Amino acid sequence: MVPSRRTWNLGATPSLRGLWRVGRAGEPEPGMARPAPASPAARPFPHTGPGRLRTGRGKDSPAGGDEDSGARSAARPALAQCRALSVDWAGPGSPHRLYLTLQGGTDLEKHRDLLMVENERLRQEMRRCEAELQELRAKPAAPCTGCEHSQESAQLRERLSQLQLEVAENKGLLSELNLEVQQKTDRLAEVELRLKDCLAEKAQEEERLSRRLRDSHETIASLRAQSPPIKYVIKTVEVESSKTKQALSESQARNQHLQEQVAMQRQVLKEMEQQLQSSHQLTAQLRAQIAMYESELERAHGQMLEEMQSLEEDKNRAIEEAFARAQVEMKAVHENLAGVRTNLLTLQPALRTLTNDYNGLKRQVRGFPLLLQEALKSVKAEIGQAIEEVNSNNQELLRKYRRELQLRKKCHNELVRLKGNIRVIARVRPVTKEDGEGPEATNAVTFDPDDDSIIHLLHKGKPVSFELDKVFSSQASQQDVFQEVQALITSCIDGFNVCIFAYGQTGAGKTYTMEGTPENPGINQRALRLLFSEVQEKASDWEYTITVSAAEIYNEVLRDLLGQEPQEKLEIRLCPDGSGQLYVPGLTEFQVQSVEDINKVFEFGHTNRTTEFTNLNEHSSRSHALLIVTVRGVDCSTGLRTTGKLNLVDLAGSERVGKSGAEGSRLREAQHINKSLSALGDVIAALRSRQGHVPFRNSKLTYLLQDSLSGDSKTLMVVQVSPVEKNTSETLYSLKFAERVRSVELGPGSRRTELGSWSSQEHLEWEPACQMPQPSARAHSAPGSGTTSRPGSIRRKLQPSGKSRPLPV
Numbered sequence: 001m002v003p004s005r006r007t008w009n010l011g012a013t014p015s016l017r018g019l020w021r022v023g024r025a026g027e028p029e030p031g032m033a034r035p036a037p038a039s040p041a042a043r044p045f046p047h048t049g050p051g052r053l054r055t056g057r058g059k060d061s062p063a064g065g066d067e068d069s070g071a072r073s074a075a076r077p078a079l080a081q082c083r084a085l086s087v088d089w090a091g092p093g094s095p096h097r098l099y100l101t102l103q104g105g106t107d108l109e110k111h112r113d114l115l116m117v118e119n120e121r122l123r124q125e126m127r128r129c130e131a132e133l134q135e136l137r138a139k140p141a142a143p144c145t146g147c148e149h150s151q152e153s154a155q156l157r158e159r160l161s162q163l164q165l166e167v168a169e170n171k172g173l174l175s176e177l178n179l180e181v182q183q184k185t186d187r188l189a190e191v192e193l194r195l196k197d198c199l200a201e202k203a204q205e206e207e208r209l210s211r212r213l214r215d216s217h218e219t220i221a222s223l224r225a226q227s228p229p230i231k232y233v234i235k236t237v238e239v240e241s242s243k244t245k246q247a248l249s250e251s252q253a254r255n256q257h258l259q260e261q262v263a264m265q266r267q268v269l270k271e272m273e274q275q276l277q278s279s280h281q282l283t284a285q286l287r288a289q290i291a292m293y294e295s296e297l298e299r300a301h302g303q304m305l306e307e308m309q310s311l312e313e314d315k316n317r318a319i320e321e322a323f324a325r326a327q328v329e330m331k332a333v334h335e336n337l338a339g340v341r342t343n344l345l346t347l348q349p350a351l352r353t354l355t356n357d358y359n360g361l362k363r364q365v366r367g368f369p370l371l372l373q374e375a376l377k378s379v380k381a382e383i384g385q386a387i388e389e390v391n392s393n394n395q396e397l398l399r400k401y402r403r404e405l406q407l408r409k410k411c412h413n414e415l416v417r418l419k420g421n422i423r424v425i426a427r428v429r430p431v432t433k434e435d436g437e438g439p440e441a442t443n444a445v446t447f448d449p450d451d452d453s454i455i456h457l458l459h460k461g462k463p464v465s466f467e468l469d470k471v472f473s474s475q476a477s478q479q480d481v482f483q484e485v486q487a488l489i490t491s492c493i494d495g496f497n498v499c500i501f502a503y504g505q506t507g508a509g510k511t512y513t514m515e516g517t518p519e520n521p522g523i524n525q526r527a528l529r530l531l532f533s534e535v536q537e538k539a540s541d542w543e544y545t546i547t548v549s550a551a552e553i554y555n556e557v558l559r560d561l562l563g564q565e566p567q568e569k570l571e572i573r574l575c576p577d578g579s580g581q582l583y584v585p586g587l588t589e590f591q592v593q594s595v596e597d598i599n600k601v602f603e604f605g606h607t608n609r610t611t612e613f614t615n616l617n618e619h620s621s622r623s624h625a626l627l628i629v630t631v632r633g634v635d636c637s638t639g640l641r642t643t644g645k646l647n648l649v650d651l652a653g654s655e656r657v658g659k660s661g662a663e664g665s666r667l668r669e670a671q672h673i674n675k676s677l678s679a680l681g682d683v684i685a686a687l688r689s690r691q692g693h694v695p696f697r698n699s700k701l702t703y704l705l706q707d708s709l710s711g712d713s714k715t716l717m718v719v720q721v722s723p724v725e726k727n728t729s730e731t732l733y734s735l736k737f738a739e740r741v742r743s744v745e746l747g748p749g750s751r752r753t754e755l756g757s758w759s760s761q762e763h764l765e766w767e768p769a770c771q772m773p774q775p776s777a778r779a780h781s782a783p784g785s786g787t788t789s790r791p792g793s794i795r796r797k798l799q800p801s802g803k804s805r806p807l808p809v
C-alpha cells in the first residue's frame with residue numbers, strides 16, 4: 001500500500017500588512033472568522049474583561065497592573081508571542097509527529113482587540129475635540145470693549161484654527177494607521193488559516209503514517225513467525241519498508257520546507273511587530289499633541305469665559321450708570337417741566353398782551369402802503385430840494401474854483417513877471433578831460449558863498465565879477481537847474497509863450513543843460529515830463545493836445561528836422577487870417593502823448609539830419625536847434641481855449657570865430673551865427689526897453705520866435721561858461737553878454753533900467769565882434785573844439801546812426 005502524498009504549499013510568503021481587519025466597534029467584521037486558539041496552552045494570557053488585556057510575557061511577565069496604560073502597549077508583548085509560532089519535527093526514527101503550535105494566536109487576537117479599542121478611544125477623543133471646536137466656533141464673539149480683549153480673542157481664534165488644522169492632520173494620520181492595521185489583520189487571519197490547514201494536514205499525515213507503521217510492524221511480526229515464504233514476504237515488506245522510508249524522507253523534506261515557511265512567517269511577524277511599535281509611538285505622539293491641544297483649548301475657553309464675564313460685568317456697570325444718569329436727567333426734566341408750567345401760567349397774560357399788540361400791528365400794516373406812499377412823496381420832494389441845493393452849491397463851488405484858478409494863474413504870472421519876463425542865469429560846467437592838463441586847464445571861475453547870483457572870473461590875472469539872476473556852479477545838478485525853469489513850463493500850460501535859450505561858446509555845456517544824457521536828462525526832457533504830468537493832473541477839467549516840431553537854423557536857413565524833405569528851406573509867413581500871427585508853411589508838427597513819442601520824433605529828426613550833413617558835430621555846433629512844443633488846452637466845462645508855446649533853443653556856439661582869421665565857409669558860418677546872436681540881443685534889448693519897434697526880422701531866429709518873445713511871453717537865457725583858464729576870454733564875453741541882457745530890463749520894483757547903456761555900448765561892442773576881428777583876442781578855443789564829445793545833448797541825439805526811416809507818429 002502506497003501512502004498518499006500530500007503537498008504542503010503555503011504559497012508565497014504572505015505579507016503581514018492587512019493581517020487583521022478591525023470593525024468600527026472593535027469587533028471582527030461579520031463573516032470573518034477570528035482564528036481560534038490551537039490549545040489551551042496556546043492561550044497564556046486570558047482575557048480579563050472585554051476590551052481589556054492583562055499584559056506580560058507568560059507567567060513571568062510583569063503583571064499588567066496599569067491596564068489603561070498597558071492597553072496601549074499590550075500589543076507589543078502580544079506580538080512577541082507570535083514568535084513562538086513554530087512547527088516542530090521529531091526527527092527521523094522517532095514516531096512521525098508533526099507538532100505545530102500556534103502559540104501566539106490568541107495573543108495576536110488580544111493585541112488586535114487592544115489596537116481596536118485604542119483606535120476607538122482615539123476616535124472618540126477626536127470626536128470630542130471636534131465637538132468642542134464646533135462649540136467654540138459656534139459661540140458668538142463676545143462684544144469687544146477694549147483693544148486688549150479683541151486682541152486676545154483674535155489670538156484665541158488663530159490658535160483655534162491652528163488646532164483645527166492639527167486635528168485634521170492627526171485625523172488623516174489616524175485613518176492611515178487604521179487602514180494599515182486593518183490590512184495587517186487581514187493578512188494575519190489569512191496566515192492563521194493557512195497554518196491551521198497545514199497543521200490539520202500534518203496531523204492527518206502523521207496519523208496515516210503511524211497507522212501504516214503499525215500495520216507494517218504487525219505484518220513483519222506475523223511474517224517472522226511464518227516460514228521461508230514468509231521470509232520472502234518479509235523481504236517484500238522490507239522492500240516496501242524502504243519505499244515507506246523514502247516517503248518518510250519526502251515527508252521530512254516537506255516538513256523542512258514548511259519549517260522554512262514558518263520561519264519566514266516569523267520574520268514577517270517580526271517586521272509587523274516593529275511597524276506596530278512605530279504606529280504605537282506615533283499614536284502616543286498624537287495623543288500627546290491632542291492632550292496639548294485640549295489643554296490649550298481649555299485655556300482658551302477659560303480665557304474666553306473670563307473675557308465674557310468681564311464684558312458682562314462692564315455691560316452691567318454701563319447699564320447701571322446709564323440708568324442712574326437717566327434717572328438724574330429725568331429728575332431734571334421733571335423739574336424743568338414744572339418750571340415751564342409755572343412760566344406758562346405767568347406768560348399767559350403776556351401772551352394776551354402780545355396778541356392784542358399783534359392785532360394792532362396788523363391793522364397798522366394794512367394802512368402801511370398808504371403811509372409809505374405819502375412818506376415816499378415827501379422824501380422825494382426833500383431829495384429833489386437837496387439835489388437842487390447841491391447843484392447850486394456845485395455851481396457856486398465851480399465858480400469859486402474857476403476864480404481861484406484864474407487867481408492862481410494871475411499870481412503865477414505875477415510871480416514870473418516879478419522875477420522878470422526875461423531872466424538870465426549862468427551855469428558853469430565842471431572841468432572835463434577834454435580841457436587837458438597844465439596851467440591852461442586851471443579853474444578861473446569862483447563863486448560868492450553868500451550870494452548865488454554873483455560869479456567871479458580871473459581873466460588875465462584880474463578878477464572880474466558879474467551879477468546875474470542866478471549862478472549855478474559846476475556842482476549844480478540838472479534838477480537844480482530845472483527847478484529854476486519849472487515855473488515857466490507851468491506858464492506854458494496856462495497859455496503863455498516861453499523861450500528858453502542855451503547860450504555859450506562851443507563845449508560850454510549848452511547841449512548838456514538842454515538835453516542832458518539818457519541817465520541824467522536836461523531841461524527838454526524834464527520840461528516835457530512835467531508837461532505830461534500836469535496835463536494828466538488836469539485831465540478831469542481840461543483836454544490838452546501837445547504837439548512838437550523840430551527845426552534848425554544854419555547859415556540863416558530854416559529847415560524842418562521832422563519833414564520828409566529836410567533839405568527844403570522853409571519860410572516864415574504871416575497868417576493869412578489877418579491875426580498878425582506868424583507861421584511856417586510846411587513845418588511838420590507831431591502830436592505826442594508821452595515822452596517816448598517825443599524820443600521817437602527826435603530819432604526821426606536825427607536821421608533826417610544825418611543824411612543831410614557829413615560832419616554833423618561841427619554842423620550842429622554852428623546851427624541853432626529848436627524844439628517847439630505847443631500845448632493847446634480846452635476847458636471842458638467852459639469851452640475856454642488856451643495855447644502855449646514852449647521854445648527850447650540850443651544856440652550855436654558863441655565863440656568869436658571871425659577874430660581868429662577864419663575864411664570861406666567857416667567865416668560865413670561865424671558871421672551868420674554872430675548876426676543871429678546879435679539880432680537876439682537887439683530884440684531882447686528892444687523888448688526890455690519896451691521900444692515901439694522890435695527888430696525881429698533881423699534874423700531868422702528872432703523872426704521865428706517873434707510871438708514867443710513879444711507880449712507877456714517869458715524868456716530864460718541860460719549862459720553856459722567854461723571854468724578853465726584857456727577859455728576865460730570867451731567866458732568873459734559870454735558873461736558880459738548875459739549881464740547886459742539882464743541889466744537893460746525896465747522891470748518892476750527894484751530893477752534898474754539900463755536901456756541906454758545896452759543899446760549904445762553893447763550893440764557897438766557886438767557889431768565889431770562880427771565884423772572886425774580883434775587881434776588881441778586869443779583863439780585858444782578852436783571853432784568846433786569840443787564838438788566831438790557832446791554826450792547827453794539834443795544834438796547828440798542827432799548823431800548819425802542810419803538812413804531815414806518812416807515817420808514814427
Ligand SMILES: Nc1ncnc2c1ncn2[C@@H]1O[C@H](COP(=O)(O)OP(=O)(O)OP(=O)(O)O)[C@@H](O)[C@H]1O
Nearest residue numbers: 429506507508509510511512621653787789790791
Ligand atoms: N554841468 C555839466 N556837468 C558835467 N558835464 C558837463 C556839464 N556841462 C557840460 N558838460 C560836458 O562838457 C562837454 C561839452 O558839453 P556840451 O556838448 O553840452 O557843450 P555845447 O555847448 O553844447 O557844445 P556845442 O556848441 O558844440 O554844441 C560834454 O562832454 C558834456 O558832457
